[in-house]
Amino acid sequence: MTSSRRVLITGLSTYWGGRLAQALERHPEIEAIIGVDNLDPTLELERTEFVRISNQHALLRRIVDAAEIDTVVDSRLVVDSTTTSARLAHENNVIGTMNLLAACSGPDSTVRKFVFKSSAHLYGAEQDDPGFFTESMGRPHPPRTRIERDIVEAEANVSDFAEKNPDVSVAILRFANVLGSTVKTAHTRLFSLPMVPMILGFDPRYQFVHEDDAVSALEHVVYDDIRGIYNVAADGVLAFSEVCGLLGKTYAPILPPWGTGAAAAALGRLGVRIPPEMLQQMRFGRGLDNRKLKATGFRYRYTTRETVTKLAEHMRLHPVVRGAREPYRYEREVEDFLRWSPHVRNPSFRKESRLSPGEMVELQKVMSSYGERVGAPGGGSRRSQSRAVARAAEAGAADVEAEGDAGADAGSGGDARTGAEVGTEAASGSASGTDAGPGTSSEPPASAIRPRARRPDPSPKRAAARRARKGGANGSGGAAADGDPPVAHYDDLEADEIVRVLDSLEDPALAALLDYESANRARPRVVSAIEGVRARRGGGQDG
Amino acid sequence: MREPVADDLGADRPGLPALKDGDLRRHLPGVEPERTLTDWGRSERVEGFYDRTLLEFFYRYWFRCEVEGIENVPASGGALLVSNHSGALPPDAAMIGKAITEEHPRPRPLNITVEHFFKGYPGFSMLLPKIGAVAAHPANVQRLLYDEEQLVLVFPEGRKGTEKLYKDRYRLRRFGRGGFVEAAMRAQAPIVPVCVVGAEEAAPVFAQLKLLQRLTGLLYVPLTPTFPHLGLLGMLGYLPAKFKIRFLEPVHFDEEGMYRDESLVQTVAQDIRARIQENLWDMLGKRGSVWFG
Numbered sequence: 001m002t003s004s005r006r007v008l009i010t011g012l013s014t015y016w017g018g019r020l021a022q023a024l025e026r027h028p029e030i031e032a033i034i035g036v037d038n039l040d041p042t043l044e045l046e047r048t049e050f051v052r053i054s055n056q057h058a059l060l061r062r063i064v065d066a067a068e069i070d071t072v073v074d075s076r077l078v079v080d081s082t083t084t085s086a087r088l089a090h091e092n093n094v095i096g097t098m099n100l101l102a103a104c105s106g107p108d109s110t111v112r113k114f115v116f117k118s119s120a121h122l123y124g125a126e127q128d129d130p131g132f133f134t135e136s137m138g139r140p141h142p143p144r145t146r147i148e149r150d151i152v153e154a155e156a157n158v159s160d161f162a163e164k165n166p167d168v169s170v171a172i173l174r175f176a177n178v179l180g181s182t183v184k185t186a187h188t189r190l191f192s193l194p195m196v197p198m199i200l201g202f203d204p205r206y207q208f209v210h211e212d213d214a215v216s217a218l219e220h221v222v223y224d225d226i227r228g229i230y231n232v233a234a235d236g237v238l239a240f241s242e243v244c245g246l247l248g249k250t251y252a253p254i255l256p257p258w259g260t261g262a263a264a265a266a267l268g269r270l271g272v273r274i275p276p277e278m279l280q281q282m283r284f285g286r287g288l289d290n291r292k293l294k295a296t297g298f299r300y301r302y303t304t305r306e307t308v309t310k311l312a313e314h315m316r317l318h319p320v321v322r323g324a325r326e327p328y329r330y331e332r333e334v335e336d337f338l339r340w341s342p343h344v345r346n347p348s349f350r351k352e353s354r355l356s357p358g359e360m361v362e363l364q365k366v367m368s369s370y371g372e373r374v375g376a377p378g379g380g381s382r383r384s385q386s387r388a389v390a391r392a393a394e395a396g397a398a399d400v401e402a403e404g405d406a407g408a409d410a411g412s413g414g415d416a417r418t419g420a421e422v423g424t425e426a427a428s429g430s431a432s433g434t435d436a437g438p439g440t441s442s443e444p445p446a447s448a449i450r451p452r453a454r455r456p457d458p459s460p461k462r463a464a465a466r467r468a469r470k471g472g473a474n475g476s477g478g479a480a481a482d483g484d485p486p487v488a489h490y491d492d493l494e495a496d497e498i499v500r501v502l503d504s505l506e507d508p509a510l511a512a513l514l515d516y517e518s519a520n521r522a523r524p525r526v527v528s529a530i531e532g533v534r535a536r537r538g539g540g541q542d543g
Numbered sequence: 544m545r546e547p548v549a550d551d552l553g554a555d556r557p558g559l560p561a562l563k564d565g566d567l568r569r570h571l572p573g574v575e576p577e578r579t580l581t582d583w584g585r586s587e588r589v590e591g592f593y594d595r596t597l598l599e600f601f602y603r604y605w606f607r608c609e610v611e612g613i614e615n616v617p618a619s620g621g622a623l624l625v626s627n628h629s630g631a632l633p634p635d636a637a638m639i640g641k642a643i644t645e646e647h648p649r650p651r652p653l654n655i656t657v658e659h660f661f662k663g664y665p666g667f668s669m670l671l672p673k674i675g676a677v678a679a680h681p682a683n684v685q686r687l688l689y690d691e692e693q694l695v696l697v698f699p700e701g702r703k704g705t706e707k708l709y710k711d712r713y714r715l716r717r718f719g720r721g722g723f724v725e726a727a728m729r730a731q732a733p734i735v736p737v738c739v740v741g742a743e744e745a746a747p748v749f750a751q752l753k754l755l756q757r758l759t760g761l762l763y764v765p766l767t768p769t770f771p772h773l774g775l776l777g778m779l780g781y782l783p784a785k786f787k788i789r790f791l792e793p794v795h796f797d798e799e800g801m802y803r804d805e806s807l808v809q810t811v812a813q814d815i816r817a818r819i820q821e822n823l824w825d826m827l828g829k830r831g832s833v834w835f836g
Contacts, residue, residue, distance in 0.1 A: 127663035130682035131583060137682070201665025205584050205672075235572030237582040239672075257665035284662060287582065289686075291570035305575055 002223045004071040004113060006032040008064060010100055011076030012050055015183050016117055018043030019215040020073060020222070027223065034067055036060070037076075040330035050335070060103035064111060071113040072104050073222055077154065079119040080186045081147045081275040093150035094157070101161045104168070111168060115222055116158045118174045120231065121277050122151045125284040131205070132237075132289040135174070135229040145277040169227040173217060176233035176288050177281075179307050180211025181314035186278050192315065193272060196244050199260055200253040204240050204285025207233045210302040210310065220298045230296075233288035236304040240285070246308045247315065255282075499529040510534055568690050583654070584672030593674050594641070597779075601634065602641045606741060606786035609836060610642045615735055615790040618649040621688035622793065623727040624696040626737035627715055627819055628704030630746035632778040635739040639696060640675065642788050654687050654695045658702060660762050681726055689730035696737075697723045699812070706751060706763050712743035713827060715820050721812035728802035728811075733793035736815050738822045741786035744833045785836035787826055791818060 007024060011017040012035025024030050025046045033048040035041065041050050053059045064072070076096055078089045097116075104111040123133045126141050143149040155172060162170035177187050187208075190196060209217075209232055217232045244251040255263050260283070264274045274282070294300075302310065338344055493501075498513075505513065514530045517523065572582065579587045602608050616622065626639060640653040656679035661667040677683050679697065687693045698704055699718035707716065727734045748765040755764040755771065764771065769780030794815065801807060830836060 128659035128678070128680065130680040131677065132682070132686060134682070199665075201669055203584070203669040203672075205582075236575060236578070237584070238578075239580050239584050239586075242578070242580055283668075290572075291567040294570040295567055303572070303575060305578060 002027065002029060003225050004030055004222060006030075006067055006069050007034070007071045007073060007222070008067070008069040009033065009035045009048070009073045009075060010060075010096075011037055011074065011117075012045075012048070013037035013039040013041050014075055015042070015211075016075040016215070016218065017073075018045070019211070020075060020218045021045055021048040023215055023219040024048075024222065032067060034063065034069070036063065040332075042328065042330070044328045050330070057099040057102050060100055064103050064109070068110045070110055071115070071222060072100070072111055073115045073117075073218065074100055075117045075218070077117050077119060077151065079121055079147060079151070079277075081145065081277060082186060082273045086146045089147060090150050093147075094153045097154040097157050101157055105161060105165055109165075109168075113222070113225065114158070114161065114168055114170045115218065116155070116170070116172045117218065118155050118158075118172050119151055120174050120176045120233065120286060120288055121148050122155060122174055123286060123288075124148055125204075125281040125286045127284060129284060129286065132287045133231065134289040135231055135292055144280060145275075147275070147277050169225065171221045171227050172229045173221060174229065174231050174288070175214055175217075176207045176209045176231070176286075178211055178214050179208045179311045181311065181318075183211045186273075186275050188311070190272075190274065190278075191243075191247055191249065191311065194249075195252040196247075196249045197255055197267065197272065197274070198240060198251045198253045199255040199257055199279075199283050201257050202240075202283050204282055205237045205287050206240055206243055206281075206285055206304075207237045207287055208304050208307045209234045209300075210307040213300050213302055213307075216301070217293065217298060220296075224297065226296050228292075230293040231288040231290050232293060233290045234300050234302055234304040234307055235290065237285075237287040238304050238308065240282070243308050246305065247312045257283075495523050495525045498526050502529055502533045505533075507534065507537060571690060580673075583677055585652070585675050586673040589670075589673040590675060594644070598637055598641050601781070602638060602645065605781065605783050606634070606638060606745065607836070608638055608642060608786040608788060610646045610788045610790075612790035612792075613642065613646045615793055616643055616647055616651075616694070617733060617735075617793065618647070618651075619692070621692040621730055621732035622694050623684070623688060623723060623730075623732055623734045624653070624694060624737050624790075625723055625734055625815060625819070626696060626698055626739055627713070627823060628698035628700045629707070629712065629739075629743045630705060630748075630781075632746065633698075633705055633742060634745055634781055635742040636696060636698070638742075638786055639737060639739065639788060643694070651694050654693055656684065656695060656697045658762065664761070681722060684723075684726045685730055688726065688732040697726075699723050699816075702762055705748075706765075707748070708751075709743065709747040709749055712747075713740070713823050715816055715823075718812050718816045721808045724808045724812045724815070725802045728796045728808065731796055731799065733795045734811075734815060735793045736791040736819050736822075738789045738791070738819050738826060739786065740788075740823065740826045740830060741784040741833075744784035745781040745786070747782070784833055785830075787830070787836065789822055789826060791822060 007030055009017045009021050009024075012021060014037070017035060017037065018041055021033055021035055022043060022045060024033050025048060034051065035045070035048050036051045036053050038052060038054045040052070041048075051063060053063070063069070074097065076092055078084055078092050081089060084092075101114075104114060120133070123129070123137070123139055124141060124144060129140065130137065139152060143152050158170060158172055162168070178185055179188060179191075213234060214232060217230075220226065221230070238246075241251060255267075260279060261276070264276075264279055267274065290300075502510065502513075510530055510533060514527065514534075517526050517530065616624070624639065626635060628635060636655045640655065643653055644650040652675060654677045655675055657671060657676045659678050659680070661671050661676065662678050677687065677695075679701075684695055684697070687695050699722075700716040701719060703716040707714070724734065746767055748767055750766040752764040752766055752771070756762075767777070767780070768782065769777035771777060773780060794811065
């Protein structure tokens with residue numbers, strides 16, 4: 001069970017950020033995933049919210065505070081100097097990391113976990129390197145290229161942060177060169193050439209990691225609360241000639257051993273761009289000791305050889321299937337429609353989202369002014385807004401309960417508090433049901449508050465639990481029997497959804513639910529499910 | 544050897560016992576039968592070819608190697624072989640390796656540590672790892688000895704041994720800084736001292752050509768009977784001296800943490816050097832002829 005609940009992913013639009021967000025979306029206990037980047041996401045995301053911002057510290061800080069982020073995953077690192085200019089890379093790798101760390105630090109920060117995606121370029125590649133770098137070795141020589149210098153500096157910043165914030169668990173992952181069918185790196189570019197250029201007289205040792213393994217490593221570290229520095233590289237170190245053999249490419253030792261840089265620059269003119277940090281690797285190679293991560297329980301799916309074979313298969317297939325599938329393009333309007341529009345009826349298209357306290361306040365303001373202007377409820381256009389408010393209210397109620405006290409909150413600012421308070425009112429109104437009956441108040445009618453309950457929200461359960469406690473104190477569960485649903489919006493829930501919630505309910509609540517169900521709709525499926533759960537809980541309460 | 548630095552970014556993860564190196568041994572990557580290269584870059588194919596042709600010829604017919612004390616090489620577990628070193632392009636390492644594969648009841652591959660220089664020199668860089676050479680990095684020795692439990696051959700004299708001229712033959716140079724003893728103690732692997740007689744005469748070095756060395760960027764350019772006037776192949780132009788290889792009784796280090804005792808490390812290094820030197824004098828005294836043994 002992970003300790004992460006609210007995750008911020010920087011660099012959502014990089015391959016890593018996007019894949020990690022997709023992976024984390026599968027874990028229901030991670031309730032919020034927020035991604036920031038300055039470009040549009042490149043992968044389709046289900047419930048991750050995207051915010052387009054630059055690396056500015058103040059903006060990041062606001063997002064971290066507002067969303068009460070507890071886990072930050074930094075996947076922005078640029079490791080291929082040909083993809084951007086050296087200045088931009090530095091801006092992103094060093095200044096960006098600095099800003100992000102500043103946004104996460106401080107005594108009142110909510111961040112408890114920080115995961116940094118680094119690169120094995122940190123170790124460099126030199127003549128007197130060990131055959132396998134372990135995490136404790138660091139870099140034996142000063143960095144040679146700008147990218148390496150950036151990575152070293154960024155990691156130093158992260159280590160510094162770890163030292164200054166001992167209660168934040170920090171993990172650094174140093175990835176070997178990544179290969180895969182969808183990721184584009186300097187190496188996949190090199191291997192897609194008809195002949196693979198090499199430095200004459202050298203056959204360096206190479207270690208790769210498959211893109212899926214790289215993503216699962218990130219997920220593993222985030223989800224299993226791992227801290228420390230880890231190398232991420234597949235088992236097995238291949239010789240470059242072996243790699244070419246597996247790919248079915250001939251290798252061309254066209255780069256001279258002396259004056260390699262100049263020759264590579266000439267090749268660059270011809271369109272074969274080999275970044276300088278890679279040139280060093282093509283001479284001396286690099287091996288990583290991956291055992292430390294394996295000792296934490298991580299299992300690689302592919303060895304280096306299998307990674308290369310996979311790429312070979314993809315390269316053979318690529319000309320055949322090319323263009324068969326449209327690449328994903330992020331459209332803000334479409335995403336918003338799918339997340340928010342009431343007209344998205346088919347649940348398989350509906351994307352989930354949650355509101356931040358700030359957004360809730362905004363919505364509440366809009367709602368109240370709208371309600372004053374329109375007056376009577378019940379209009380079709382009204383429905384959507386009231387629904388949104390109801391959802392917001394429930395999210396707020398959850399927040400309030402998490403904090404324990406609606407009034408006294410330390411982390412978030414005044415805005416959030418108002419939002420939370422508003423949320424409590426609305427939630428209690430809808431949960432107690434009877435006093436907020438359909439009427440002509442500015443409050444939306446309870447019947448209109450119809451939260452989409454594809455995934456059971458925590459607050460109805462809590463409401464039910466509260467109710468059950470109250471019922472227990474009164475000495476009878478009979479209150480539920482007289483037309484009052486034991487779970488908020490019970491009538492709107494499908495049978496399946498009810499059955500899913502059952503396990504989380506306490507016994508008195510179950511009894512109340514059974515009474516209510518048999519009194520009203522008496523769906524056999526629900527009734528039998530409730531009885532089943534009660535039977536499982538033991539015979540004591542049956543009679 | 545670098546002392547492991549704190550790489551855990553603060554405290555250990557609660558709930559997990561602190562990781563010791565020993566725990567990591569079972570996480571070593573498995574062997575993939577589809578591959579012909581090891582993770583160190585050793586190639587079965589290239590090594591087999593080299594073994595069948597060049598090595599076979601030199602071992603059996605040219606140097607007519609004579610081996611004693613092969614039982615001192617352990618049949619299992621890591622062990623550090625320590626030998627004297629000589630010759631322009633030293634044939635001794637290859638002959639020791641061949642001796643183990645030929646004479647030992649359980650032949651095992653031998654990893655030969657070489658200077659980092661070779662990794663940076665085109666050609667050597669490509670070929671040497673394929674036939675079992677590994678850069679002489681303390682971390683490499685540790686992994687091979689302790690984690691992979693293999694045989695490792697080191698020449699503590701290093702290039703001081705191969706640079707020395709014919710007139711200084713069989714006089715051991717300084718044994719480095721005792722790093723090899725430290726490595727063995729750290730890995731708790733025994734040291735097997737090895738004496739090789741014959742290599743000095745097979746490739747005598749008469750002089751070092753400083754100017755050529757600077758021009759080519761090589762470690763050293765020796766003047767031998769065949770090099771450099773016969774070109775690069777002259778490097779292989781060994782004289783047919785009779786080789787005698789003697790494996791001495793192993794020295795065991797079973798106690799943990801011995802490597803921290805610096806004076807003990809130096810003492811053991813001195814002892815081993817003295818034993819090899821004595822045995823060399825002994826073997827030379829018994830040798831009737833350089834060419835026929």
